[in-house]
Amino acid sequence: xxxxxxxxxxxxxxxxxxxxxxxxxxxxxxxxxxxxxxxxxxxxxxxxxxxxxxxxxxxxxxxxxxxxxxxxxxxxxxxxxxxxxxxxxxxxxxxxxxxxxxxxxxxxxxxxxxxxxxxxxxxxxxxxxxxxxxxxxxxxxxxxxxxxxxxxxxxxxxxxxxxxxxxxxxxxxxxxxxxxxxxxxxxxxxxxxxxxxxxxxxxxxxxxxxxxxxxxxxxxxxxxxxxxxxxxxxxxxxxxxxxxxxxxxxxxxxxxxxxxxxxxxxxxxxxxxxxxxxxxxxxxxxxxxxxxxxxxxxxxxxxxxxxxxxxxxxxxxxxxxxxxxxxxxxxxxxxxxxxxxxxxxxxxxxxxxxxxxxxxxxxxxxxxxxxxxxxxxxxxxxxxxxxxxxxxxxxxxxxxxxxxxxxxxxxxxx
Amino acid sequence: xxxxxxxxxxxxxxxxxxxxxxxxxxxxxxxxxxxxxxxxxxxxxxxxxxxxxxxxxxxxxxxxxxxxxxxxxxxxxxxxxxxxxxxxxxxxxxxxxxxxxxxxxxxxxxxxxxxxxxxxxxxxxxxxxxxxxxxxxxxxxxxxxxxxxxxxxxxxxxxxxxxxxxxxxxxxxxxxxxxxxxxxxxxxxxxxxxxxxxxxxxxxxxxxxxxxxxxxxxxxxxxxxxxxxxxxxxxxxxxxxxxxxxxxxxxxxxxxxxxxxxxxxxxxxxxxxxxxxxxxxxxxxxxxxxxxxxxxxxx
Numbered sequence: 001x002x003x004x005x006x007x008x009x010x011x012x013x014x015x016x017x018x019x020x021x022x023x024x025x026x027x028x029x030x031x032x033x034x035x036x037x038x039x040x041x042x043x044x045x046x047x048x049x050x051x052x053x054x055x056x057x058x059x060x061x062x063x064x065x066x067x068x069x070x071x072x073x074x075x076x077x078x079x080x081x082x083x084x085x086x087x088x089x090x091x092x093x094x095x096x097x098x099x100x101x102x103x104x105x106x107x108x109x110x111x112x113x114x115x116x117x118x119x120x121x122x123x124x125x126x127x128x129x130x131x132x133x134x135x136x137x138x139x140x141x142x143x144x145x146x147x148x149x150x151x152x153x154x155x156x157x158x159x160x161x162x163x164x165x166x167x168x169x170x171x172x173x174x175x176x177x178x179x180x181x182x183x184x185x186x187x188x189x190x191x192x193x194x195x196x197x198x199x200x201x202x203x204x205x206x207x208x209x210x211x212x213x214x215x216x217x218x219x220x221x222x223x224x225x226x227x228x229x230x231x232x233x234x235x236x237x238x239x240x241x242x243x244x245x246x247x248x249x250x251x252x253x254x255x256x257x258x259x260x261x262x263x264x265x266x267x268x269x270x271x272x273x274x275x276x277x278x279x280x281x282x283x284x285x286x287x288x289x290x291x292x293x294x295x296x297x298x299x300x301x302x303x304x305x306x307x308x309x310x311x312x313x314x315x316x317x318x319x320x321x322x323x324x325x326x327x328x329x330x331x332x333x334x335x336x337x338x339x340x341x342x343x344x345x346x347x348x349x350x351x352x353x354x355x356x357x358x359x360x361x362x363x364x365x366x367x368x369x370x371x372x373x374x375x376x377x378x379x380x381x382x383x384x385x386x387x388x389x390x391x392x393x394x395x396x397x398x399x400x401x402x403x404x405x406x407x408x409x410x411x412x413x414x
Numbered sequence: 415x416x417x418x419x420x421x422x423x424x425x426x427x428x429x430x431x432x433x434x435x436x437x438x439x440x441x442x443x444x445x446x447x448x449x450x451x452x453x454x455x456x457x458x459x460x461x462x463x464x465x466x467x468x469x470x471x472x473x474x475x476x477x478x479x480x481x482x483x484x485x486x487x488x489x490x491x492x493x494x495x496x497x498x499x500x501x502x503x504x505x506x507x508x509x510x511x512x513x514x515x516x517x518x519x520x521x522x523x524x525x526x527x528x529x530x531x532x533x534x535x536x537x538x539x540x541x542x543x544x545x546x547x548x549x550x551x552x553x554x555x556x557x558x559x560x561x562x563x564x565x566x567x568x569x570x571x572x573x574x575x576x577x578x579x580x581x582x583x584x585x586x587x588x589x590x591x592x593x594x595x596x597x598x599x600x601x602x603x604x605x606x607x608x609x610x611x612x613x614x615x616x617x618x619x620x621x622x623x624x625x626x627x628x629x630x631x632x633x634x635x636x637x638x639x640x641x642x643x644x645x646x647x648x649x650x651x652x653x654x655x656x657x658x659x660x661x662x663x664x665x666x667x668x669x670x671x672x673x674x675x676x677x678x679x680x681x682x683x684x685x686x687x688x689x690x691x692x693x694x695x696x697x698x699x700x701x702x703x704x705x706x707x708x709x710x711x712x713x
Contacts, residue, residue: 107516109601110632112523144521185517215515217490234663260668274599274669275573278628278656279700281668285658286699296669298575327575328582330539330555331434364555383560383582388701 001187001210002226003050007090009209012184012225018176019203023092026073033070035091036063042094043069047076049084050227052208053125057081062094083235095205100193102129102137103174105181114142116178120160122193136160148178169202170194177204184222185215233260240312244295247308255301255332257309261316265292267398268313272326272337272361273298276387280325283391289398292319300332306340314348320402321356323394325387329363337361338369342376352377356397360390415619416543416593417568417610418506418534423548424479426451426471426504427462428495429486436462438486438552445558446547450478471502483507484540484550489514492536496522500529508550509535509604519602526604533604537671539574539596545619553577553596565590566712568614570607571626572599572670576655580626580703587707592620599670601631608636611646621712622649624703627685628673629656634685638692650694651706654682 010020024035036043047059054060059081063069079086100122108115121133129137138156142148153171162170181189188210195205211226244259269291271277277296284291295313324341359373362382373380429435430452440463442449449465451474458469468474483499485507492514499507514536526533534541540551545564554562561582567589571577577596584591595610597603607625614620627634640646659668660681667674675681686696695706
């Protein structure tokens with residue numbers, strides 16, 4: 001899933017004839033003031049960060065005049081909203097809103113249909129709508145081949161009490177939004193609120209949009225706007241994470257490597273396989289281990305890629321041990337990986353007699369892998385021990401190497 | 415016996431001339447699996463380890479009797495390959511391809527449902543039936559017996575790698591596998607654990623099933639419901655990975671694309687509770703699969 005900033009999604013909505021408020025992007029208080037002047041009247045300032053519920057985070061402000069817009073922009077720019085620094089803001093005309101509606105398109109994974117949730121209670125989040133106003137909410141499931149019929153769009157709004165010109169506009173917008181959702185391979189498209197203004201215009205006042213990463217090959221036009229992989233982290237990538245992304249992309253055709261930094265921790269964590277990494281992380285925690293990162297690799301990566309990954313893992317401050325683990329591989333070559341791992345350990349100047357390193361990695365060509373690790377003085381296991389046993393051994397090894405470490409950390413904590 | 419595939423399967427591989435597909439063809443043939451034909455548009459007349467290649471599935475179906483398709487085509491072409499498979503009346507397909515657009519996955523799963531066809535995957539390592547020496551996909555690699563020996567335990571796993579590791583745990587318990595299935599790591603997949611448990615229930619060879627689950631989806635909750643309804647009556651041993659993700663910010667993905675907790679749904683703790691209430695053996699540590707299997711005295 002790749003999220004888009006609201007400025008980008010609104011631009012796309014406008015290009016597809018869906019009415020949105022007039023707006024500009026500003027990167028400084030001065031610019032915000034200028035743009036507010038161009039818009040005239042009251043404006044809304046919204047932090048451009050790829051996260052939801054910005055109102056609750058204080059990242060949406062209202063200004064009565066350009067001077068105030070400049071002042072408020074100064075308050076918002078440079079702050080951090082849900083881990084994301086605010087570098088730009090959206091300066092938007094403030095609509096004179098009479099009523100608020102809600103529209104959200106998603107893929108219903110269970111029913112395997114497109115789904116749209118519409119409500120005549122907009123401006124609040126969906127959890128609140130379903131808790132407080134279930135009768136003002138409708139869900140339509142859509143056959144992707146048949147699409148959304150005009151009459152269904154009219155029916156749903158009419159059932160929710162819309163009439164006249166507003167009913168016609170809202171129906172037209174709902175149909176356009178569905179076509180938009182399909183056209184751009186959206187995983188989510190949420191308009192909240194879909195505003196009805198005092199002069200009876202229906203306008204998409206706020207938008208949340210994410211595009212399927214796997215469909216980006218057919219949307220080159222969105223390359224700059226979509227933040228691919230934005231659901232693999234809950235904050236912007238750290239420098240080390242960026243470094244590993246580069247390592248991964250340098251050789252896109254052989255293997256994948258994903259690296260996420262955890263807060264604190266002292267065990268470098270490197271695991272082969274998506275499921276294996278989830279299992280192994282739990283196992284380490286269960287024995288009192290503290291992984292410093294979450295790293296998953298697979299798909300038979302090259303030696304160079306594995307090397308770059310291990311360098312990244314070992315470069316995080318506070319890492320003083322390394323566990324390499326994987327399920328018994330179906331196609332990833334253990335010998336190739338072993339060379340990359342050993343080279344990285346060597347280049348980092350690590351002595352495995354002093355710095356705990358433990359490997360449990362069986363599978364294709366593991367006889368050679370065993371030789372490579374053993375020759376480098378690294379504690380190696382194949383399938384003779386299970387992954388759980390490896391997790392336990394690693395935690396014990398850490399405790400033996402750094403006796404009393406927990407006590408001193410506890411002392412620091414106190 | 416076992417489920418889905420056996421020595422009478424008549425298999426066609428779509429995208430057979432690709433690098434990975436041709437390697438897998440070699441491994442499947444070496445294991446004794448009946449790969450009958452392959453399809454790659456523009457490569458009619460070629461052979462992949464003796465398997466004849468056709469331009470279209472229609473041509474392959476004219477020349478051979480086929481009942482199972484293994485799909486290895488690139489992500490952009492999977493939807494079309496599935497439509498081609500359905501148009502030619504093949505009712506079982508395994509989709510190996512990863513990174514299929516979700517909007518395509520919705521369409522292909524819906525069309526397969528409408529045609530009454532069964533889909534395994536996408537994003538799966540494949541299926542294996544060791545007693546029948548039948549395998550579809552990279553599952554087992556070049557050393558099948560290391561993890562997969564014949565026996566009475568069914569294995570269902572979200573993760574391809576953990577399909578092998580879990581089957582290896584079955585072997586460590588002194589038992590073997592009736593059929594092992596990697597169901598795929600995406601949130602939009604064809605056959606769910608519930609669907610497969612229905613097949614295992616009717617398989618005489620299978621006396622217990624082990625499942626490897628991950629965060630995300632409602633598969634385990636659905637399984638629990640199925641057990642409560644009496645749809646699956648054999649012992650079920652379940653391990654749910656990724657407990658730590660519950661304490662991470664919601665909406666963050668770890669591991670597979672489908673392993674994501676959203677809107678409070680998909681939490682491992684809820685899955686474990688539902689399965690326990692239904693009477694499944696939910697193990698805390700992965701290694702407990704071995705002792706739990708042994709305690710069932712299936713051997």
